[in-house]
Amino acid sequence: MDPDWYSAWREEAFEQLNAKNDHLNREFRLGTWPRYDYDLKAGKLLFSEEGVIKVVSEIQIAGSTSAKADNWLWAWANSNLPGELLGDAKLVRSFGEENAIQELAQAYVIDTENDLEALGWELTGAMVRICKALGAYRSPRGEGGGLYLVIKTIGWAS
Template identity: 25%
Template sequence: METIDYNSFAKKCVDDLKSLQDRFQEEYDLNWYENWFYNQATGLLTFSSNEVELNFKYFEVGSFSEKLNTWMWSWDNDDTLDNVKEKTKLIKRFGQRSNFSRLTNGCFQSDEFEAWEFTAIATKVTNGIGVYRPVNHEQLQIFLVITEFVDNEVAQNIKDKYVQCDIHEYKRIAFVCQHLNHTSKIGFEEAFETSEDMELMEEEDFQAWCNECEVVRLKEGEWNDKSMEFSGIKLVCEKCYFEMKELNLGHR
């Protein structure tokens, strides 16, 4: 197997990223948009101005701390959700095959130039279409690789699967009857067996109801106007759903 020199490879990736980013900027003109927002739960990076919106899928490469002068790969960051750091495991495996310790150590002393090198390498290894670095927060630079453009309708369908919870912030939506709560054990019936963080089919949602609702449903023989009125379905977040399940069933 041909040996790859890390410094030469990193420089080539940076040069390629400069060309790639020029083409990406020419096509999408991100500077035109007034606002930006990225969400780990949805995996979407959104730019907007007034009613105009532009959406992409992304993953988080890692972060550079200006305060500590350290780089941390997102695969080593417990605060980063799995769905936006899964692709960085490809970079780690590439580093293991190539014996590049900078790609396999989770957190170490570094600088901003290297942070861009790592982002360039991540873009090359994962065939990204561009990169983005949001505005610094508390001297922390976050580096994102953009993987694909997402049509606004598709993006909205993804966003509609999430809700802003007062307790747990931004989580997937779930539906429970009006009687289920965080303090009372009143039974927990589900539309199908669930587990936290499980993948759902596009048409599926977490749905649960209490014992009383189950009695009414069985009496009616189905979910109809009467049983639905009794249940008084309400919207909650996924985390709230599984807290209620834990309370009633004692397991997840």
């Protein structure tokens, strides 16, 4: 059983994430660039147009959704991801353990609402709030899932 305050806290975190993402979209036009690439070795998310990088951000990985498995997997529990991009996800796990919030402390979260994308955004919102990130970005993956990236810094490419 989660603490009484958690449901409202998570909803507020999601609203804060939406506001932060709206700001990033206005400021850096994140939703409009024809191409994006992420480099998990360098910890960067790049937005470009006609082969020219326009916006550069440093990222951490929140987690991923899988339509096939119908769940969320926290990045800290995925051995295929680079350890240097998991620090914030590990902070979320610690926060979950300290506050007895099961969905933040366990590796997998099952989609009980039948809305996997909403689950991904809500859990990413919790991470953005806990780690004071600037926003987040969802990269589509095969099988209807997504990789959720948390934006730590962002700026125009020089």
